[in-house]
Amino acid sequence: MRPIKEVTSVLAPLDRSNVDTDQIIPKQFLKRIERTGFGRFLFYHWRYDDEGVERAGFELNKPAYANSEILIARDNFGCGSSREHAPWALGDYGFRVVIAMSFADIFFNNCFKNGILPIQLAEEDVEDLLKKSQEKPLKITVSLESETVVTEGGDTYSFTVDPYRRQMLLNGWDEIALTLQLEDKISEYEGKSVV
Template identity: 60%
Template sequence: MEPLRTHQGLVYPLNRSNIDTDQIIPKQFLKRIERSGFGQFLFYHWRFDDAGNPRPDFSLNDPKYKGASILVAGENFGCGSSREHAPWAVQDFGFKIVIAPSFADIFKNNCVKNGILAIQASEDQVQTIMKNAEAREYCLTVNLEDQVVSDNEGFSLSFDIAPYPKEMLLNGWDEIGVTLTYEDKIEQYELLYK
């Protein structure tokens, strides 16, 4: 995974609450065993009609959000089943940051394990970001080291993150990467018991 320290990106507002993992990535697309290729199916039933044509009335299909890397959504984002495919789809589509008033715990943990920063912000802060992103092309800068989200117009919010997931994201480590930081100790242990 790539380290995440400071990220500046275009914001995509998805003003809906209780978006579950079945809406993020529908079950029929879960047949792959690799982590890549799921982005094309993100929010599939909202983005495409039954014939597979893009729905012009769904905002993510609007060209003004092309290349967005910060997703802002309503409360309880990622609820539902505990499939890891949901953050895979979010990441593969190009989102590096998700901001919402609340997240399902399993989804939030799966985000960290896959290099996505899930930021919990107040409802008022989320609505401010959404209104700005709905009105125009709107970018945010996310500084993980300082735990601050800001724009160039005076908006700023601080967010909390536990030390362990913060270290994982800052260093680009998944759980195997964390284990490998102890490789020399593991080798020493193995030498003792050969």
């Protein structure tokens, strides 16, 4: 995984609550065994009509948000089924950070395991950021090191991340990479004769 220390990007507003994992990545696109290739199907039924043509009115189809790495939504983001494909699709599309008032537990945990930083902010902070990002494209900087979200105008919002998860993302480690930090001790143990 790529480490996440600081991400600066235009904030992509998805002004919706209860975005479930089937809306994030519809079930008909879950046939791949790799973790890649899902980004083009992200929010598929919202992004495209029945003929596969982009819907002009959908927030993320607007050119200003084309390369955004930070998504913001309302509450209960990632609800629904426990599919790990949802963070895979978000990451493959290019999102590294998702900001919301609240997240479904399984989705929240899956984000950390797949190199995406889920940030939970207070309702008034999310409302403020959504409003500002809908008025005009808003560039923000998310710092995992200082646990802050800072707008280009200098407004600052604070968040906290569990220290273990914070360290994992700062270093770009998943559980396997963390285990491999102890590879010499594992080899030493394996080299000992078992009685």
